[in-house]
Amino acid sequence: MNKKELIWGLVLTALVAVLVIVGWLPLANAIGLLGVACLAWFFRKEELNRWIKVGLFLLLVPLAFWVASYEPEGFAYPLLFSLADDAGEAARYQLSVDFAKGIAGFLLLYLLWPRLRANEFVVSARLSLVFMLLAPLFIIGVAISVLGLQWQPKPVEQILQFAVVSLLITCIAEEVFMRFLFQQNLRNAIASFTANRALQDIIPLLLVTGIFVAIHAGISGAAIWVYALVGFLYGLSYTLSKNILYPIAIHFLVNQIHFSFLTYPL
Known part of the structure; x- marks a missing residue:
């Protein structure tokens, strides 16, 4: 130490x-x-x-x-x-x-926080940024369409309080758990058995998406598929960037838009 x-x-x-x-x-x-x-x-x-x-x-x-x-x-x-x-x-x-x-x-x-390994697949920072900006809009659009979320704006004070707690507690903790404990370690384990970079990234992404859905045990019906999409896109942002800040940002934007302007919770 x-x-x-x-x-x-x-x-x-x-x-x-x-x-x-x-x-x-x-x-x-x-x-x-x-x-x-x-x-x-x-x-x-x-x-x-x-x-x-x-x-x-x-x-x-x-x-x-x-x-x-x-x-x-x-x-x-x-x-x-x-x-x-x-x-x-x-x-x-x-x-x-x-x-x-x-x-x-x-x-x-x-x-x-992992060090980037020499053989890991990473896209450009510009592409990761574009993905980070578009993914929340796509998720919210799908959620409104599939789950019938309604316009329900909240008071500014509640929006600000939610933003602080969502970022510093919910989003950081949940994304670190999912990406550092599961996705990155699964990727490293698979890399020890195969040099195929597609398998190294795709298998952990799919497994962690399944874990994400499983830990939201209270959901059912169409919400399962929305959560599967959400978990997949959070994980995909990490697969593409190998930078935890991107899934944290997407998670935060989805939560914040949902809470601030729409029916919350589902």
Whole structure:
């Protein structure tokens, strides 16, 4: 561990301690974050034996998802706002600040950012940028057509609050989980068996699209196909660019346009 990592580690430890003390982060999740940091720090080492890396992967993935999703009984993250539903019914959507998910995302972003390998396929930055701008419009257009989303603009204050939480917690964490934990590692594993670059990129893309759909367990009907399209295009942006910033940006734009102007949630 170098000096820079040590400083960031101390800052993170202090932040987590403060969040636990003020009651905004469960102690169990704080301990889990320490485990995520340690596992990710070892996992990123290129010189590790293949089977040791497999073992670390099998520990890191469930722990990271547990930390990001677990809420002890009686605990609630700070609530920013609720979207009211019909009188007498529960709110249809609540925006809370899930600190565990956000911190886990930034931890993995910092520790697992991959170095581009010499044989990896990458398109030009201009093409990646065009894809980043067009993909959200295509996704929203399909969602409106297939799911019948209606015009439902939100107050500016809620739009701004949603933007901050969506970017810094939802989009970064979910894309880092999907791209760094799954897609990139699957690509590296397949590359160890074949030099065919098409197989190295297409197989992980399809598998991770399936995982993306599977983790959205509450969806059904036509929404499954919309989520499949969404997961595929998020993953394709990473396949083309090998840069996590592009799927994060697309994910953010889709979420933000959907929330700001249309029926939300689905």
